[in-house]
Amino acid sequence: MTSSPEWNKMLRGEWYHAGCEILQENRVRCKKACEEFNAASYASRREKVKLWRNVVGDTRPLPLQLSDPKEDEALFDETDPYVDGPISIDHGLNFKVGKGSFLNFNTLVLDTCLITVGENVLFGPNVSLYGAVHPMDPAERRGLKGPEAGKEIHIEDDVWIGAGVSILGGVTVGRGSTVGACSVVTKDVPPFHFVAGNPAKVIRKIESTMDPEFKNKSE
DSSP states (O other): OTTOHHHHHHHTTOOBOTTOHHHHHHHHHHHHHHHHHHHOTTOOHHHHHHHHHHHHTOOOOOOOOOSSHHHHHHTTTTTOOEEOSOEEESOSTTEEEOTTOEEOTTEEEEOSSOEEEOTTOEEOTTOEEEOEEOOSSHHHHTGGGSOBEEOOEEEOTTOEEOTTOEEETTOEEOTTOEEOTTOEEOSOBOTTEEEEETTEEEEEEOOOTTSTTOOOTTO
């Protein structure tokens, strides 16, 4: 991928042309990998991890298989997320998800730029991460002939994203926060805050001992 100038421009958030042959080849690769993952609904944890790693281009070797199915499944608790299909991901190579996280069914990801999901993150069903953008001026947009661009999305550790949430490019969702169901997140979410609505707005602070700024009211 790095051999393509358009790929490099895409990752930098610059305007690029999505019709580039190399970019399209990777989109086809990722689409096929998603289809294989989605078709394996009842596969073992090991097989699902293998198929997931194919989607995101994770080339780490799998650990040696254990004879006990439960013990073998537990091998992946500290290495990989749990992903419930179906999923739809654009490029895959720009999507990074931490261990212990759960992506519920119908996760949709346009990973034009880097999109990261931290550890111990929970997604409700039908969560969409939109990293891609188009020019506002239709004279520049020109349908499929014009350029595209992207903005990174970062979801930090210990976040809960409710069902039906859409997160737009350029957004960081801070650690320990919660996004209410069906919200559209257009701006950064502060750590340990609850946001909701369209566009999402801060509802309240979340009091948690995990927050470095937490103060015990009983003291």
